[in-house]
Amino acid sequence: MQINQALPIHCAYCFDVLIASLQKKEVPKPTFQDFDVPVFVTFHANKEDLRGCIGTFSPGPLAQQLAKYTYMSAFKDSRFPPIQTKELDTLDVGVSLLVNFQKGKKWNQWEVGKHGIIIDFSEGGREYGATFLPEVAAEQEWDINTTLEHLIAKAGYRKNYQNVLDKIDLTTYETSKAKLTYAEYLELKK
Template identity: 30%
Template sequence: MSMSTTSPTKELSPDTLAQIALETYLRQGVTICAPSDLPKYLQIRAGSFVSLKTRQGELRGCIGTIHPSCENVAAEIIRNAIKAATEDYRFIPIETKELENLVYSVDILSPLEVITDLTNHDTQTYGLMIEASGGRRGVLLPALPGIDTAETQLAAIQRKTGISPDTPIKMGRFSVDRYGQK
């Protein structure tokens, strides 16, 4: 794949950046670079998640990073948008013909805060990451429909990852700034 740059304005929102990145990748086979004129909040290093849904609300992909691995969050968003469409093992890859029916949501994560229990853990405010010995881990973003208690959030991650409820785990939580479709 070749690389190219875009020249968006400083008003570029994270969800629009994800949309431009994915549409360019699927239509032209090109991965865009993060623009040089980014607003300050996109210049920081932070984890991010990109969620892709149909206009009917059906999830089509969600990929993200808890810890940043790119030079800035804009580059994380670009990478995660493409991966959400092409590498989320739960779904067949998104095709170009689906682009017009997609809705984008981007979560920019706060640094992970290690927690030892779920006391005072509000699922509307905090996402949760768990990790078992051996490195198996899972994540759930905050404010998801049907996830109203910390116990429900933990159980959903355990089901998703296959981590048994009696397996010792480490936990961390994070808040998000959410952009795009809520």
């Protein structure tokens, strides 16, 4: 097993955390190797409807990160109501381990579908920053320019995105991703 590789057992642990939280029970102990890594946990309902996605760029112990960001993604993502028990059958969970960070890139020095990007820039005395995971641009079928237009807007900049392209400090990263449906989770637990 390669370290920093997302595995189905990591996703199963996210379901363990979710179910324990819904039932107000203690979370079972993880059975996987622990290592420090930044993570994102993503829930979808009915295969494609986003239900929560929260994570961190700060490395920390994997089990601790998964527990924290599973809970936050399921219950604290302000874009969505908290996940409920009746939704379990519709859910899948994705675990993204963030790896291979490369700082100091120009705005167009990355590849759609391969790289996640973090942008930071200053304009008019204000600091801006935002990120998209690697799969976002590919899933939306965006090219580099369209992705930057959306990411700059996500950062809060409301003027023409082309005005700030050359001011962007861009960091690329990649993810190791695993995904598990609730039905697959139940099979694993047998």
